[in-house]
Amino acid sequence: MTTISSFAAGSYVTNRNTQGILNLKSQLDTLSTQLSTGRTAETYGGLGSGRVTSLGAHATLSALDGYDAAIDSAKTRVALASASVSQVIKLSTTLTTGLSNNILGAASATTNAQLARTSLDGALDALNQQSAGQYLFGGRITDAPPVLSSDVILKGDPANGLAGLTTLVQEQKAADLGAPDKTGRLKLTATGTTLNLSEDPADTTGESRANFGFRFAKAPVATGTAISVTPTSTAAPTQATLNRAPQVGESFRVVVNLADGSQKTLDLTVRDPVPAGSTDSFGLFGSAAAASTALQALAGPNGEVASFQSAATPALTASFGGGSPGAYGIAVTAQPNPGDTVTVSLKLHDGTTTTVSLTAKAPPATGTPGEFVIGADPTATAQNLNTSLKTALQNAAAGPLSASSTTRAAKDFFAGSPVAGFEPRRITTDGAGNPVYGQSPQNKTVIWYQGEDSGGAARDTASVRIGANRDLPVGGRANEPAFQEALAGMAALAVEVLADPAGAVTNDRFQALASRTSQILTNAKTSPGLPEIASDYSLASATLTSAADTNRTTRATLQDSLEGVESASMEDVAAKLLAVQNRLQASYQVTSMISKLSLVNYL
Incomplete structure (x- = not known):
């Protein structure tokens, strides 16, 4: 109205x-x-047409306050993460330097083992770094330490029936040495004037030879005309056959022997289609035969599949067969001349080689290491050669091969993951009693890394919003390959005196172990490796500083615009x-x- x-x-x-x-x-x-x-007005309405400018500017300033708070927090996190990586690099370098300066006998072995244990403790402590109550190297799990103590890692958790690295090294050494001769699973027999030297002939499938003991690097060589070498069996790689075609989403771990004799571990997930450039994907195949062919192709030309692991249900397994051992006959057809030699070149499963060489010596030589005595006739000479060659093979097995066992077990252990099916490889036996790696989870080994391991880039496990459309990745995982290498090198040297106290201090083995651990530690510090991780955090720090400067400039500009509207x-x-x-x-x-x-x- x-x-x-x-x-x-x-x-x-x-x-x-x-x-x-x-x-x-x-x-x-x-x-x-x-x-x-x-102020011009007490309400936005009082600003007239300037209210739009004021509202937009205040919204942006409020967002900048949030970004700056996140940047300040991230700066602390990145600085601590960078310091942790630098500490691991420093510890690796110090240990490598100690090894290069002290490859001398028993006392040095003990000293460097102690240094390695101290280095391992320091590295693990660095990887358990926290910022604002959050652990930095556990991926997306930030409320619990990502790595266990060195005591549990080395000695295991007996209360829960979990073995540590010491047990794995002991099992690896036993499998590599072979019993009862302990000649690196090589079989040496003598019949009359002929010696027969063969890779493990008891392994009918080749699965054991693919993983343990010596392999021939090339045919044995004899100088002079009195000793001849004849191949009696040609080595052939084992073939792996899957029991079924793996399905999309299923994951498995496969270890392949490359052409150079080294082993490479691949953690694969079945994807369809396979993303371009993916290195952790396995295609979907319509049959077990097609999938098996693709599995074999992972080893490349002249390579072979060595082991297979999966926790898939129903069980996804691989059977091995088709492998044959290399074998040679070494015949003493006449009396050799003093100075004639017999040389056997052997491959180890870490990609290294070692050589056993014997020189003929006339009596009164006694057959000291590196020589064999010329006997009264070719039969006696062949027996002397057999005895000296067996001793030389045992020494090589107790030295370089045993050192290789330690480093391989250490690398296998630190490759272990909390992801089902990706636990450290454990040795079991096949139906004939030959050592092989188990293919299904056995849940009897310590998992040293307790953080998140769901795949993807480690840095992407945590991010900070530093701008309206900018997220900076600042995450990390303690089980990144470079960290695994560094920890494996430290632990291998520290565990040797626990796994084999008597053998650890022999010169040959210590020198072989020192050489291998030095190489592992060097690999960890070679880009891509620890330097690349350190670079990631350095770039993140620079990006945070740049973003803070940009935000500061933006804030000043907006505040100037508000001065003209509100003041x-x-x-x-x-x-x-x-x-x-x-x-x-x-x-x-x-x-x-x-x-x-x-x-x-x-x-």
Whole structure:
């Protein structure tokens, strides 16, 4: 309902004057508020068209406050992570230097083992670094230490029936040496004037030979004309056959022997299609035969699949067969001349080689290491050669091969993952009693890394928002390959005196172990490796600093724009206030005079 106010003649002028005074009073109040607060208005509506600019600027400034808070927190995290990586690099370098300076006998072995244990403790402590109550190297698991103590890693967890690295090294040494001769699983026999030297002939499938003991690097060589070498069996790689085609989403671990004799571990997941450039994917195949062919191809030309692990249900396994051992006949057809030699070159499963060489010596030589005695006739010489060659093979097995066992077991152990099916390889036996690696999880080994391991880039496991459309990855995992290498090198040297106290201090084995651990530690420090991880954090630190500078510049620009919209100029306000006060005073006076006007006064 609309109400029409009453109207009296002559009231218009009075109402207009009153409204004018009220408007001036409102202006005076507004200017007084501006003068006291320095602000143009107390509400966004009072800013007029400037309210859009003000609202947008305040929203951006609020976001910048959040980004800066995240950047400040991330700077601390990145600095601590970078310091941890630098500490691991420093410990690796110190240990490598110690090994290069002290490859001397028993005392040095003990000293360097102690240094290695101290280095291992320091590296593990660095990988358990925290920032604001969050562990930095556990991936997406930040509320628990990502790595176990060196005591549990080396000695295991007996209360829970979990073996540590010491047990794995002992098992690896036994499998590599072979019993009862301990000649690196090589078989040496003598019949009359002929020696027969063969890779493990008891292994009918080749699976054991693919993983343990010596292999021939090339045919034995004899100088002179009295000793001949004839191949009696040609080595052939074992073939792996899957029991079924793996399905999309299933994961498995396969270890392949490359052409150079070294082993490579691949953790694969079945994907369809396989992403371009992926290094951890296995295609989907329609049959077990097609999948087996693709599995074999992973080893490349002249390579072979050595072991297979999976926790898939139903069981996904591989059977091995088709392998054959290399074998040679070494015949003493006449009496050799002093100085004639027999040399056997052997491959180890870590990609290294060692050579056994014997030189013929005439009596009264006694057959000391590196020589064999020329007997009364070829048969006696062959027996002497057999005895000396067996001893030489045993020494090589107890030295370089045993050292290789330690480093291989250490690398296998630190390749162990909390992901089902990716635990450290454990040795079992096949139906014939030959050592092989188990293919299904046995849950009897310590898993040294307790963090998240779901795949993907380690840095992507944590990120910080540093801009409207910028997320900076700053995560990390203690089981990144470079960390695994560094820890394996340290642990291999530290565990040897625990796994084999007597053999650990022999010169040959210690020198072989020192050489291998030095190479592992060097690999860890070779890009891509620890330096690359350190570089990632250095770049992250620089990016955080740059983002903070950018935000600071943006904030200054926005605040300048707000000054022009929200802030009132004190000089202008004071001048306007004085003008309004004068006008209001004049209006009051005129109104007062008019209000007193009457006919009497008028006359």
